[in-house]
Amino acid sequence: MGRKPELGQLAAAARKRQNVLVMGKPGIGKTAFLRHYAHLSGNLFWREPNSLRPLLLRLCKRLKIDTRGLVMSELLDAIESKKCQPVLIVLDDLHEASRKAAKTLAELSSAGCIVLVGAAENRLKYNLDWVFEKKLTLPPLSREDAKKLLGKKYTEGIYRESKGFPLALINGGYHPCVHSSRVDLLPVDLVAPLAYLFLSLRYLARIESNSGLFLLFGLLGFMLLSANKMRRVWK
Numbered sequence: 001m002g003r004k005p006e007l008g009q010l011a012a013a014a015r016k017r018q019n020v021l022v023m024g025k026p027g028i029g030k031t032a033f034l035r036h037y038a039h040l041s042g043n044l045f046w047r048e049p050n051s052l053r054p055l056l057l058r059l060c061k062r063l064k065i066d067t068r069g070l071v072m073s074e075l076l077d078a079i080e081s082k083k084c085q086p087v088l089i090v091l092d093d094l095h096e097a098s099r100k101a102a103k104t105l106a107e108l109s110s111a112g113c114i115v116l117v118g119a120a121e122n123r124l125k126y127n128l129d130w131v132f133e134k135k136l137t138l139p140p141l142s143r144e145d146a147k148k149l150l151g152k153k154y155t156e157g158i159y160r161e162s163k164g165f166p167l168a169l170i171n172g173g174y175h176p177c178v179h180s181s182r183v184d185l186l187p188v189d190l191v192a193p194l195a196y197l198f199l200s201l202r203y204l205a206r207i208e209s210n211s212g213l214f215l216l217f218g219l220l221g222f223m224l225l226s227a228n229k230m231r232r233v234w235k
Contacts, residue, residue, distance in 0.1 A: 002141045002142060002144075002145030002146075002148070002149075003029070003033055003036075003138070006022075006033065006136055006138060007033075007036075007037060007040075009134075009136055010022070010037060010117065010136060011037075011041075013133075013134045014041070014088055014115055014117065017086055017115050018115070018133040018134050019109055019115060019116040019117070019118075019131055019132045019133055019134070020116075020117045020118070020132060020133075020134045020135070020136060021094070021117075021118050021119070021120060021124070021129075021132035021134070021135045021136070022034060022117070022118065022119045022120075022135075022136045022137075022138060023119070023120055023121070023122070023135060023136065023137045023138070024119075024121070024137055024138035024139075025121065025165075026121055027165045027166070027167035027168060028138045028139075028140065028165055028166070029138060029141075029165075029166040029167070030092070030119040030120075030121075030138060031047070031092050031119065032166065033119075033138060034090045034092055034117065034119050035090075037090065037117070038088075038090040041088060043087070043088040043089065043090055044058060044059065044062070044087070044088070044089045044090060045090045045092075046089065046090065046091050046092065047091075047092040047093060048093075049091055049092075049093055049094050049096060049097040049098075049101050049105070050096065050097060050098050050100075050101045052072075052101055052104050052105070053072060053075075055089070056072070056075045056076070056079065056108075057075070059079060059087065059089065059114075060075060060078065060079065062087060063079065063082050063087065063113070065078045065079070065082060072104070076104070076107050076108065076111075079108065079111050079113070079114065080107075080110065080111040082111075082113055086113055086114070086115050087113055087114060087115070088115045088116075088117060089108075089114060089115070089116055089117070090117045090118075091105070091116060091117070091118040091119070092118070092119050093119065093120070094118040094119060094120040094124055094128065095120040095121045095122055095123075095124060095125070097124070097125070097126070097128065098126075099125075099126045102124070102125065102126035102127070102128045103126070105128065105131060106127075106128065106131055109131045116131065116132070118132065139164075140163055140164025140165055141164045141165075141166060141169065142164070143159055146158075146159050146162070146164065146169055149166065149169055149170075150169060150170075153172075158172060
């Protein structure tokens with residue numbers, strides 16, 4: 001619904017054997033977009049980037065590769081050596097990919113018969129960005145497309161509340177992806193490090209002799225680790 005331009009760009013890039021990354025905020029419709037494209041094109045759709053072996057087995061079955069007794073590295077070698085028409089793999093939630101999964105996907109992208117299409121909420125980790133030659137950002141739905149999606153249930157109030165996010169539109173205008181009660185200035189990941197820093201500073205203020213020197217260095221080390229954690233979260 002309302003994604004014809006993006007579908008056209010995605011299809012054109014896939015025909016050129018370009019790996020494509022679809023980006024957008026939570027609730028913008030990335031999963032529905034990729035699932036629809038995979039259905040239209042008859043290609044593999046996968047939602048678990050950190051569990052790739054079942055995907056590779058399905059791919060080998062499609063490519064008619066005998067997988068008996070093969071480990072992951074051998075599966076990748078067999079796929080890379082296969083000469084065939086390009087097979088498109090659609091992967092969701094790539095921002096959650098682990099270092100090991102990112103390495104596997106990078107190796108998979110080098111196979112001549114594989115074209116990757118992925119979705120992510122933000123920038124990818126572990127240098128996975130370079131795998132994708134083209135990037136698409138999904139915008140919110142227009143009023144016209146929102147009316148088509150909701151039909152008689154559409155109201156201007158729902159559209160304003162949803163900000164054009166499909167998930168919020170379906171839920172009557174509200175969805176956590178749009179209306180979050182969490183303060184962005186203090187992400188949840190920072191609560192524990194900040195609490196430890198506060199307690200450590202209070203304890204350090206009470207040390208009046210050299211008897212706590214070793215404990216002091218230990219607390220300082222923990223404070224450095226906490227500060228590094230905050231740097232990575234805010235980065």
